[in-house]
Amino acid sequence: MSRPVGGDAVMRDQLRHLVEAARLPNVTLQILPFEVGAHAAMDGTFTILDFPDGDPAVVFTENAAGGLFLEKDDELRKYREVFDTIKAAALDPEDSIEMIEMLVEEPLWKSRRRASGST
Structure with missing residues (x-):
């Protein structure tokens, strides 16, 4: 914006x-206002994909070199924590x-x- x-x-x-x-x-x-300053998601964009049919969730991360799907439980847990942190700081x-x-x-x-x- x-x-x-x-x-x-x-x-x-x-x-x-x-x-x-x-x-x-x-x-x-x-x-997430600029006033928040540095935040947990500054590494780059990501999308958490949850599926209603019971398939396991995955994280899609994207950067200038391309994208990557992450499927390990610890990776998903980390990105959920990042999401929860920025959601709590947002308006x-x-x-x-x-x-x-x-x-x-x-x-x-x-x-x-x-x-x-x-x-």
Whole structure:
């Protein structure tokens, strides 16, 4: 939300879309504010895949070189702990929606441009 890609209108539309998605009954969206500082998930992105049919969960990690599926219990446990830690530090879902709605009106990419002296 702080690095504009596609221009102002595209960024605002994406933020509005996030608000719509966050209001769906099967979606939980939480923002981890910059003020939190360093956090447990800074190593890179990951997705925990749980399957309803009883298949074991896996973690998919991704970086610039590609992706990796992790299946060992200790790996899954570590990523669940990381997820729980960042979830606890994040804004709750309603506050996250409010923050996104605020960013539609006063986006970070505009305030950073002013702070850097660019127009």
